[in-house]
Amino acid sequence: MNKKILTIIILFFSITIYSQNKLPKNHSLTNLTCKTCHTCDVPTKKNPCLVPCPRSEMVTINQSPDQAPEVEVLKELSSRYMPVVFSHKLHAQMSQMSGGCGTCHHYNTVGPIQPCINCHETSRKRADISKPDLEAAYHRQCINCHREWSHSNDCTSCHALKNKNESISIASYVKKMTGKSHPALVEPKKIVYETNYNKGKIVTFFHNEHINLFGAKCIDCHRDENCTKCHDKNKTTNVQQIYSDVPIKIHKSKEEHHKPCFSCHQDDKCSLCHKDKSMAPFNHAISTGWALNRFHENLTCEKCHGSSTKFVKLNNDCNNCHKDFVAGKFDHKVTGLKLSENHKDLDCNECHKEKNFTKTPTCENCHDDKSFPKDKPGTEVNISSKKKK
Amino acid sequence: MEKQNRRSFLKTSALIGAVATGISTKTANAKPKNILSEDRMGVLVDTTVCIGCRNCEWACKVAHNIPTEDRIKYEDRSVFKHMRRPQPNAYTVVNEYPNPKNAVLPTDVKVQCMHCDHPACVSACIVGAISKEENGSVIWDTKKCIGCRYCMVACPFQIPSFDYDKPLNPEIRKCDFCFERTKQGLLPACVKNCPVEALTYGPRNDLIKEARERIKRDPDRYLNHIYGETEAGGTSWLYLANQDFSKLAFPSPGDKPMPGTSESIQHGIFAYFVPPAFLYALLGGIMWITKKRNESK
Ligand code: SF4
Ligand code: SF4
Ligand code: SF4
Numbered sequence: 001m002n003k004k005i006l007t008i009i010i011l012f013f014s015i016t017i018y019s020q021n022k023l024p025k026n027h028s029l030t031n032l033t034c035k036t037c038h039t040c041d042v043p044t045k046k047n048p049c050l051v052p053c054p055r056s057e058m059v060t061i062n063q064s065p066d067q068a069p070e071v072e073v074l075k076e077l078s079s080r081y082m083p084v085v086f087s088h089k090l091h092a093q094m095s096q097m098s099g100g101c102g103t104c105h106h107y108n109t110v111g112p113i114q115p116c117i118n119c120h121e122t123s124r125k126r127a128d129i130s131k132p133d134l135e136a137a138y139h140r141q142c143i144n145c146h147r148e149w150s151h152s153n154d155c156t157s158c159h160a161l162k163n164k165n166e167s168i169s170i171a172s173y174v175k176k177m178t179g180k181s182h183p184a185l186v187e188p189k190k191i192v193y194e195t196n197y198n199k200g201k202i203v204t205f206f207h208n209e210h211i212n213l214f215g216a217k218c219i220d221c222h223r224d225e226n227c228t229k230c231h232d233k234n235k236t237t238n239v240q241q242i243y244s245d246v247p248i249k250i251h252k253s254k255e256e257h258h259k260p261c262f263s264c265h266q267d268d269k270c271s272l273c274h275k276d277k278s279m280a281p282f283n284h285a286i287s288t289g290w291a292l293n294r295f296h297e298n299l300t301c302e303k304c305h306g307s308s309t310k311f312v313k314l315n316n317d318c319n320n321c322h323k324d325f326v327a328g329k330f331d332h333k334v335t336g337l338k339l340s341e342n343h344k345d346l347d348c349n350e351c352h353k354e355k356n357f358t359k360t361p362t363c364e365n366c367h368d369d370k371s372f373p374k375d376k377p378g379t380e381v382n383i384s385s386k387k388k389k
Numbered sequence: 390m391e392k393q394n395r396r397s398f399l400k401t402s403a404l405i406g407a408v409a410t411g412i413s414t415k416t417a418n419a420k421p422k423n424i425l426s427e428d429r430m431g432v433l434v435d436t437t438v439c440i441g442c443r444n445c446e447w448a449c450k451v452a453h454n455i456p457t458e459d460r461i462k463y464e465d466r467s468v469f470k471h472m473r474r475p476q477p478n479a480y481t482v483v484n485e486y487p488n489p490k491n492a493v494l495p496t497d498v499k500v501q502c503m504h505c506d507h508p509a510c511v512s513a514c515i516v517g518a519i520s521k522e523e524n525g526s527v528i529w530d531t532k533k534c535i536g537c538r539y540c541m542v543a544c545p546f547q548i549p550s551f552d553y554d555k556p557l558n559p560e561i562r563k564c565d566f567c568f569e570r571t572k573q574g575l576l577p578a579c580v581k582n583c584p585v586e587a588l589t590y591g592p593r594n595d596l597i598k599e600a601r602e603r604i605k606r607d608p609d610r611y612l613n614h615i616y617g618e619t620e621a622g623g624t625s626w627l628y629l630a631n632q633d634f635s636k637l638a639f640p641s642p643g644d645k646p647m648p649g650t651s652e653s654i655q656h657g658i659f660a661y662f663v664p665p666a667f668l669y670a671l672l673g674g675i676m677w678i679t680k681k682r683n684e685s686k
Contacts, residue, residue, distance in 0.1 A: 055606070125576050129433075129591045129599055136586030143440055143585060148493050153442045153464060155584075228493070251492040 032056065037109050048111075053119040053131060055107050063101060063113065065092035071177045073170060074138065081159035084138075085173035093182040098222055104141045116141075148228040187211065192278050194247035200274025202247060209282050214311075215302045221260035247278075264310070290316060290358050295334075316356050318348075336383045343377040351377065421511050422520035429506075429525030430571070431593035431625035432580060433600055434499055436637065437610055439587035441469065441485055441497030445579035449481045449501075452567060452578035472638065475501060477552040480564040481579060486637050496630065498637050499579070499588070501564035502527060502548045503617060504625035507646030513543030518561070525593065525625040526566035534561050545621045545642035566625070596627055603629060622646030 036056050040049040068089050075083030095103040105113050120137040121128070132140060147153060160173075193203040210216040250257050265272065285291035296304070304321055305311040318325045327347045332339045343351075351361040351372075363370040363377075443463040450457040455478050469485035476482070481501035488496045508527045511519045518533035519540060529540075536559040540549045551559045567577035575581070580590040589596060597618055604611045616634045617624040621642040630637060 124581060124586065125574075125590075129589050129595060130602065132586040132589075135584065139584045140438065140586075144494060147440060148491075151493070152466065153440055155464075253490045253492075256490050 050109060050111065053107055054109055055130075057102065057106065063092075065089055065096065068092040068101075070179070071174050073174065080162060081155070082162055083170055084158050085170060085177055086158075087177040087180055090177070090180050090182055094227055096218075145227060149231060150233040190278075190281075192247045194249055195274065197270065197274050200271060200276060202275050202278055203273045204275070204279035205273075206279075206281055213282065213301055215300045216264075220263060316358060318355075318357065332378070333381050334383065336380060337376060337378050338381050339378040421514060421517035422522065423508070423511050424521055424523050425506055426523050426525070427594070429523070429593050429625060430566075430590065431504070431525055431596050431627060432577070433589040433591070433596040434626060434628045435587050435589070435603070436496055436498050436628060436630045438585050439483070439497040439499060439583075440585055441466070441483055441495070442584060443468075443483050444582045444584060445499055445588065446479060446481055446483060448578040448582035449564070450479065452570060453480065453565075455479070469495075469497075475548060475550055475563065477550050477554070477560075477562040480562065484638065489632055496632065496637065498628075498630075501579075501626070502566070503546050503621070504564075504566050505545075505621055505647070506623040506625070507621070509543040509545060509621070509647035510540035510549060512647075513539040515539060522568065524566075524568075524571060526568045526571070528565045528568045529561050529563070531560060536560060543647065545640060545647050547640075593625055593627070600627060600629055619644040 034043070036054045037051055038049050039051055040047070043049050066089070070087075070089045072086045072088045073083050074086055091104075092101070095101065101113055102108065104116075107119070108114055116137050117134055120131055120134040122134045124133045124135070126133065131137070142158065143153065146157065150157065188207045191205045191207060193205065195201055195203055210221075211218075261273070280286075284297075301311060304314060314320050324330075325348075328345045330348070332344075349355050350365050351363065353359065353362055361372045363372060363375065367375075444460070447457060447460050447463050449455075466485075469483075472484050473479075473482040481499055483497050483499045486496045486498065488494055504521075504525050504527045508519065508521050511521055511527065514534075515537060516533050516535055518531075518535070519527060519529045521527050536551065538549075538551060538559075540561060541547075541551065549561050549563045552562055553559060567575070567579075570577060576590055577588075580586075580588045589599065591599070597615060600615045600618075604613055604615075610631060612630055612632060612634075614634065615627050615629065616639055617627040622645060628634070628639070635641065
């Protein structure tokens with residue numbers, strides 16, 4: 001029984017590996033020299049002469065956890081302990097919050113995802129000391145997350161001690177682990193941090209805005225993270241805290257904690273984030289003095305302000321983006337007002353003083369007795385059906 | 390030159406001692422073995438990897454037949470509340486310090502003999518009981534040790550400790566780099582049992598290369614300093630850390646080998662004065678005899 005399940009797992013694993021055995025397209029365009037991965041000058045499909053461990057971050061295949069092997073039985077090193085039944089898929093799901101497959105399968109070539117044993121030798125006494133041996137490789141990948149989470153080096157949470165009087169069935173462990181899934185991640189809207197910064201203890205982080213509005217990708221901030229971001233063995237409150245207004249304390253150093261923010265906010269003043277109390281969500285009108293109209297409110301910031309890592313400040317001049325918005329050419333009826341023949345060809349700033357479109361237009365340049373919105377320079381049209389992106 | 394002086398001094402004193410106590414010079418000869426081989430071995434301790442599991446402490450005791458509690462007891466992290474030093478019954482100890490980069494992952498540092506390239510203990514030992522071997526190990530000969538504690542004073546890392554439980558025959562105790570094990574081609578017990586290989590065993594030259602490589606590959610993770618590369622003239626055990634070594638209770642012995650200091654003290658005091666040298670040898674001789682007697686009992 002034991003053997004059968006193992007065979008199935010091994011078979012499953014080999015098939016998975018086989019199906020991964022395809023190079024991504026254009027892998028030669030990766031920002032690496034050929035020599036990082038190939039030992040010969042002209043690598044061919046038949047003889048790719050691959051370097052076993054290129055020691056350079058480059059996992060390009062980020063599989064979905066569902067493609068990953070479900071459970072792995074790590075039994076190469078079992079002497080004092082029973083083999084470890086590792087819930088690979090579950091961990092792969094958790095790794096989506098940090099570096100994906102690359103969290104553990106570091107230095108993977110652009111080829112198939114390598115199991116640890118391909119690079120890490122099983123013997124501690126060896127000539128090549130540039131890589132840890134297999135035991136250390138396994139432990140280094142597991143232990144720090146587990147330590148942060150459980151605050152101890154509890155060997156037995158992964159290893160069952162070998163006990164002569166008791167036969168532990170690996171198959172039953174495998175069965176127990178199979179099919180386990182991490183519940184779908186609920187994206188937090190807002191996280192409030194309590195910091196040690198005297199001039200502004202509270203930092204409010206709007207997670208939803210950074211993703212949906214500012215166009216940040218998960219990996220822009222979540223690089224070196226693990227489950228302890230939300231879970232702690234001793235405190236079940238962590239997860240709830242993250243989704244509430246209760247400020248949470250951070251255990252990382254100032255530098256480490258600022259790192260993800262600084263990839264974009266490095267030139268900003270501390271007071272942009274550090275306040276005395278929690279902040280209100282971003283509001284374009286309040287922050288910039290320019291309320292977004294119905295055309296703009298659904299755009300991502302990047303559309304107007306350039307790359308999400310470096311937003312460019314704009315002024316109120318439509319021509320910043322809309323080069324063709326000039327007198328006579330601009331179809332004023334998209335604003336809900338079709339200009340009359342007399343007004344059609346006027347320059348924008350005849351009515352919109354200094355091209356400030358946030359202010360009420362004026363008629364005084366030509367008319368002493370008229371004022372907007374009581375008097376209109378054309379006819380109102382229905383625009384609700386013409387919602388334009 | 391200095392060495393020659395020192396040797397002849399030791400020989401003389403041994404001779405006087407021998408004459409004074411009636412023992413042949415052969416047995417009391419104090420010529421320590423002090424080899425500095427290009428291929429000497431070492432251990433690279435990566436404190437950014439160490440998890441403070443204290444498996445090394447346990448393994449060291451087992452390998453040296455020192456009575457120990459069950460391994461499971463070593464999971465108790467409360468021992469880290471106090472700083473510990475190597476003891477006669479613990480050749481290596483692990484201490485814990487705050488990690489400025491991550492408060493929940495403290496920095497753990499294993500302490501043991503550094504196996505200096507120019508061991509002060511070897512130079513300080515008046516009977517030549519301590520020697521530096523071809524493979525880098527600094528070991529001692531229980532039979533020769535007279536318990537004078539000179540090595541203890543000389544060691545820049547405060548390593549040798551004495552077994553005060555045996556008042557008549559106190560004995561030096563310290564990490565011997567698992568000399569008996571490595572002789573048989575085995576790894577040092579601590580290296581073998583470290584679950585994360587925070588301890589890498591290899592030729593010292595390779596270890597320095599590897600340490601440089603690690604710093605280069607991950608400059609955010611490491612302080613650009615290999616402790617032991619030059620400290621006290623270089624040591625076989627080398628350390629990497631993510632914070633200043635002084636914060637981890639490492640001494641700053643300077644880059645010059647220590648023996649120079651202790652040797653010159655000896656020479657300064659004794660070189661040209663026969664009487665102190667004579668007294669000195671006499672005392673040494675008596676201690677040596679007492680020891681022999683105790684041993685034969
Ligand atoms: S650390 Fe101390 S005991 Fe060890 S070799 Fe150096 S001087 Fe001798
Ligand atoms: S090398 Fe041997 S004696 Fe020294 S600390 Fe390690 S196990 Fe103990
Ligand atoms: S066994 Fe390794 S990880 Fe554990 S305390 Fe010793 S050096 Fe650190």
